[in-house]
Amino acid sequence: AQSVAQPEDQVNVAEGNPLTVKCTYSVSGNPYLFWYVQYPNRGLQFLLKYITGDNLVKGSYGFEAEFNKSQTSFHLKKPSALVSDSALYFCAVRDGGSQGNLIFGKGTKLSVKP
């Protein structure tokens, strides 16, 4: 069975500091990994994905994520946080062979203070 774990309900960061939002996964086949962001009153948006290739993937708004196969992790990172990054972040996974059936984590609320 596929599953995603986001161990932190909330992450608090000062503006300008680096941020990390953690995600670990379990999938039977090749993992397709994703990060989405949900801004207040703006719906859910795709940030980035990992399918194959370089373990460090870059996405929208300066975010990046590092795929670690041995630790089954896909942590979201940004070198310098902005107040406008404050939102709800979701990690998602699917098996490469199961198109359409994304499994989402429970979400992590990121709060960036000035």
Next chain:
Amino acid sequence: DGGITQSPKYLFRKEGQNVTLSCEQNLNHDAMYWYRQDPGQGLRLIYYSQIVNDFQKGDIAEGYSVSREKKESFPLTVTSAQKNPTAFYLCASSPSAGDEETQYFGPGTRLLVL
């Protein structure tokens, strides 16, 4: 403007009543999805459709039904068999199943039980 519309924004259901949530897209996407979002549980897939007149159950399909008679429309019916329907419902679409990076999400419908 192209996008996904969901109506209504808020919906109230009485005990034993079926209600239907509307989802319309004008993006010419083949695939459409319904997710349920509960606090602390992230998004869970209810149903998805890869093409007109075809749909598959997601992880929590019990108590829900869908139809896909037109490419642009994917209505979700919450039946009286769904014992805990209070949640935020998100509809999404993508050019085809597996195109997560081009998956558009609607603004959502909040369903409340009276």
